[in-house]
């Protein structure tokens with residue numbers, strides 16, 4: 001008998017493993033059939049190693065040896081404020097896991113008003129990027145109206161984008177265009193992840209435009225009367241929407257272990273306006 005593992009033998013080893021046979025039982029069956037022990041062990045190791053490596057992952061891949069670079073404010077020495085170029089921005093909350101920072105005084109009232117005024121005539125019922133197809137679709141979980149500015153579209157947008165790039169140490173070119181959302185009473189955005197699910201078929205096409213999303217900055221443009229907080233259900237955190245403030249969160253991999261699940265809670269009274277900046281790994285074209 002040949003002492004080189006054949007494709008048939010490899011197939012048989014995988015089938016035994018699938019059927020729940022213990023490795024010892026598989027090995028002793030092979031020895032019974034006349035395989036040399038060392039050849040049988042090597043065949044099992046190689047075959048099952050390859051088989052396992054090809055399986056879809058259901059848990060988080062191991063963190064890379066070099067921590068991935070992510071958008072992150074410069075906060076060594078625990079400053080109360082961060083220099084964002086043309087403005088000192090307050091640190092209100094600094095949370096590590098999930099990575100969440102709440103900023104105060106990021107936008108002036110005039111900037112908030114200008115974003116709302118320029119966005120309002122262009123609002124449509126919000127679409128979300130569809131990882132099934134790579135296109136966009138109406139999403140029942142998101143009952144706000146929205147629009148996108150192009151990067152640098154107006155002087156106010158340009159100024160805010162430069163400030164965000166400085167604040168989060170992240171290249172301006174890696175940002176998507178600013179999105180403005182308007183929630184009426186009752187409107188909400190149910191808990192979701194902002195990254196694109198790598199197991200879904202449309203994701204490869206979406207990633208061609210700048211790679212994964214790795215961070216989100218939600219800026220509050222007005223003060224809703226009641227409700228409308230940004231929630232992080234994995235950690236029971238709710239950020240109150242306050243005009244000029246913002247909540248930033250980052251996710252180093254497209255996986256729920258980042259605890260970056262978040263949503264816009266229903267607006268109970270009044271309305272809610274936010275501007276969202278999504279940050280990609282690479283230049284967003």
Ligand SMILES: O=C(O)CCC(=O)C(=O)O
Pocket residue numbers: 181189194218228229230231262263264265274276
């Ligand atoms: O409105 C909010 O508080 C959250 C918005 C959001 O999650 C998003 O734009 O992706």
Ligand SMILES: [Fe+2]
Pocket residue numbers: 192193194216262
């Ligand atoms: Fe989101």
